[in-house]
Amino acid sequence: MSDITRTSRRDLLKLAAIGAAGVALPMPFITRARADNKRIAMVVKNLGNSYFDACANGAKQAAAEIGGFEIIYTAPTKATAEDQIAIIDSLIAQKVDGIIVSANDANALVPVGKKAASRGIKVISFDSAIAKDGRIMHLNASSTPLIGAKQVQMIAKTLKGEGEVAILSAASTMTNQNSWIAAMKEEWKKPEYAKMPLVATVYGDDQDDKSYREMQALVKAHPNLKGVISPTTIGIRSGAKAIIDGGLIGKVFITGLGLPSEMKDAVLKGACDSFAIWNPVEYGYSSTQIMINILNGADASAGKTVKMGKKGETKIGDDGEAAMGEPFEFNKSNVEEFAKIF
Amino acid sequence: MSDPSIHAPSSRYTVADHAPRKISAILLRWESILVMMLAAVIIGNTLKSPYFLDPFNLADATYNFSEKAIMALIMALLILVREIDLSVAAIVALSSLAIGYMGAAGYGPVPLIATGLAVGMVCGAFNGFLVTRSGVPSIVITIGTMSLYRGIAQVSLGDQALTTYPQHYLDLGQSYLFDWPPTPLSFFLFLLLAACFAVFLHKTAAGRQLFAIGANPVAARFSGIRVDRIRLILFTISGLLAGLGAVLLTARIGVMRPNIALGWELDIITMVILGGVAISGGVGTIGGVVLAVFVLGLATFGLALMNVPGIVINVLLGLLLIVSIAAPIVIRGQSGRR
Numbered sequence: 001m002s003d004i005t006r007t008s009r010r011d012l013l014k015l016a017a018i019g020a021a022g023v024a025l026p027m028p029f030i031t032r033a034r035a036d037n038k039r040i041a042m043v044v045k046n047l048g049n050s051y052f053d054a055c056a057n058g059a060k061q062a063a064a065e066i067g068g069f070e071i072i073y074t075a076p077t078k079a080t081a082e083d084q085i086a087i088i089d090s091l092i093a094q095k096v097d098g099i100i101v102s103a104n105d106a107n108a109l110v111p112v113g114k115k116a117a118s119r120g121i122k123v124i125s126f127d128s129a130i131a132k133d134g135r136i137m138h139l140n141a142s143s144t145p146l147i148g149a150k151q152v153q154m155i156a157k158t159l160k161g162e163g164e165v166a167i168l169s170a171a172s173t174m175t176n177q178n179s180w181i182a183a184m185k186e187e188w189k190k191p192e193y194a195k196m197p198l199v200a201t202v203y204g205d206d207q208d209d210k211s212y213r214e215m216q217a218l219v220k221a222h223p224n225l226k227g228v229i230s231p232t233t234i235g236i237r238s239g240a241k242a243i244i245d246g247g248l249i250g251k252v253f254i255t256g257l258g259l260p261s262e263m264k265d266a267v268l269k270g271a272c273d274s275f276a277i278w279n280p281v282e283y284g285y286s287s288t289q290i291m292i293n294i295l296n297g298a299d300a301s302a303g304k305t306v307k308m309g310k311k312g313e314t315k316i317g318d319d320g321e322a323a324m325g326e327p328f329e330f331n332k333s334n335v336e337e338f339a340k341i342f
Numbered sequence: 343m344s345d346p347s348i349h350a351p352s353s354r355y356t357v358a359d360h361a362p363r364k365i366s367a368i369l370l371r372w373e374s375i376l377v378m379m380l381a382a383v384i385i386g387n388t389l390k391s392p393y394f395l396d397p398f399n400l401a402d403a404t405y406n407f408s409e410k411a412i413m414a415l416i417m418a419l420l421i422l423v424r425e426i427d428l429s430v431a432a433i434v435a436l437s438s439l440a441i442g443y444m445g446a447a448g449y450g451p452v453p454l455i456a457t458g459l460a461v462g463m464v465c466g467a468f469n470g471f472l473v474t475r476s477g478v479p480s481i482v483i484t485i486g487t488m489s490l491y492r493g494i495a496q497v498s499l500g501d502q503a504l505t506t507y508p509q510h511y512l513d514l515g516q517s518y519l520f521d522w523p524p525t526p527l528s529f530f531l532f533l534l535l536a537a538c539f540a541v542f543l544h545k546t547a548a549g550r551q552l553f554a555i556g557a558n559p560v561a562a563r564f565s566g567i568r569v570d571r572i573r574l575i576l577f578t579i580s581g582l583l584a585g586l587g588a589v590l591l592t593a594r595i596g597v598m599r600p601n602i603a604l605g606w607e608l609d610i611i612t613m614v615i616l617g618g619v620a621i622s623g624g625v626g627t628i629g630g631v632v633l634a635v636f637v638l639g640l641a642t643f644g645l646a647l648m649n650v651p652g653i654v655i656n657v658l659l660g661l662l663l664i665v666s667i668a669a670p671i672v673i674r675g676q677s678g679r680r
Contacts, residue, residue: 090646093399
């Protein structure tokens with residue numbers, strides 16, 4: 001009898017130890033918030049994404065520049081709306097001062113955005129917008145006219161304004177690419193591009209192999225082709241590969257929207273002179289600058305102008321959206337540095 | 343001779359209702375361990391975060407696990423009878439799709455709710471039909487229907503979303519049922535259903551039949567229990583409650599996307615397993631599952647309050663599950679050797 005009780009007491013001790021370990025385990029991960037700082041949370045689509053990590057670095061730069069602000073960088077493990085709502089709920093519970101969101105779903109985050117607002121928490125969105133009712137304002141990385149114009153300007157600079165140019169797009173049904181191409185054509189009407197005709201627009205469907213073949217076909221169909229604009233990260237990397245593989249370096253140049261990490265080789269080998277995309281560090285920086293200004297009492301309603309620190313200022317449109325600026329240009333001088341980031 | 347009444351309980355002519363209740367046996371019950379874990383979670387979180395013990399914060403926290411918890415109740419019964427339903431999250435997606443289309447067509451809250459429940463029930467009944475008729479294990483059948491149901495939602499919507507719902511319907515998921523104590527509808531339904539399930543499983547003859555099936559389905563059938571019929575009913579209820587989950591979740595987030603409730607089946611099974619329901623069947627209580635829901639829900643909320651990254655939370659919950667499942671087995675093994 002006494003033997004049994006002794007055994008179970010030991011068992012209980014073991015269980016207690018396991019329970020204590022379960023509670024103690026999370027301890028190293030906990031960082032105490034300093035109460036004197038205002039806290040801004042940056043909630044992105046999902047964790048483990050170097051693009052968003054770069055945004056968060058920009059946010060921390062902005063906070064360090066001004067001082068007295070602390071950045072909480074967080075995201076759900078799955079890129080779903082309901083997981084993001086749970087994260088924002090916990091931020092509301094902590095009574096953070098401001099929340100900057102890249103939304104997994106524009107509409108699903110409206111109720112939680114309203115709840116935050118009702119408890120005095122400022123909410124803005126960047127990268128991927130929350131619908132109008134759920135946030136104060138949304139910061140776009142750029143705007144359609146600026147993105148379209150920038151790409152035409154880059155190829156004109158490379159070709160010194162002379163030579164046939166084609167467009168290698170994603171699928172013909174893609175809204176983003178189509179609106180950028182329309183903006184390019186608008187820029188193209190200017191007289192300085194008179195000697196640089198647009199000869200073809202082809203679609204690689206955002207698949208590497210199809211984009212690669214479309215690029216090869218373009219060069220065969222247009223022997224005098226000098227430049228290609230690809231307003232998609234997949235088109236530009238496959239097009240650049242086709243130029244390198246086909247021995248066309250120096251004869252045909254590609255530009256467009258690309259990622260530094262994927263375009264580094266093409267730029268260093270000379271298939272691509274320059275390309276552009278928004279700089280995520282600046283994007284996180286500008287969003288955070290706007291949030292800090294809002295927390296300091298700035299008015300960010302439609303029609304007002306808000307400051308973005310070193311990035312100047314931006315005017316908020318009637319839809320409550322603003323643009324950070326023209327896409328950031330990458331070339332031989334900076335591509336290696338940014339290739340490490342995204 | 344000593345007083346014979348002292349020896350009466352151990353007389354060979356007496357059959358006791360249950361083994362003598364020892365304090366150690368009660369303390370070593372799984373539910374007691376869960377109560378200790380829950381106390382540890384609450385005390386730990388309260389010490390670590392000043393925002394934890396706030397009725398409104400706790401009420402908001404229940405939003406994020408109540409729908410899963412409702413589905414965990416029926417999953418517990420399925421696992422108890424040696425079945426499993428991996429398609430529950432996909433049924434949520436398909437029911438939510440139907441609700442979304444009804445909302446877009448301009449119907450009111452009642453038709454929306456009825457549609458969600460009906461679609462869920464049909465999906466569940468289809469699972470049950472396949473499992474009982476084919477004799478293929480339910481894990482295989484429901485992996486198939488999981489792809490089928492979510493696939494239908496993905497094919498129908500692609501990267502689009504359904505976002506038109508009547509305001510009265512959205513209010514169900516976004517406002518409190520009672521203002522004090524703040525109680526969301528989903529949490530209230532969970533408590534209500536948990537009480538019903540507990541009474542059914544532990545106080546009725548039909549509930550005992552589930553234990554008999556879980557312990558030995560063949561013996562249960564030869565004892566006159568209609569095993570296949572009960573299985574079919576359980577799968578149908580599983581679909582129905584997934585439909586209820588879809589009704590509540592869609593109202594709460596106000597949007598239907600094909601990735602809605604992605605991965606929930608594993609969260610739900612985690613609740614059931616941590617609740618002490620044996621994956622091999624025949625053992626388990628509703629009380630344990632309810633306690634596990636609170637342990638997991640409050641631990642997740644507390645860790646999120648400390649801004650522990652979600653990936654780390656998953657690692658910790660995984661460790662908690664493994665330790666809590668392995669510990670009793672290891673301890674039992676050691677006691678047995680001695």
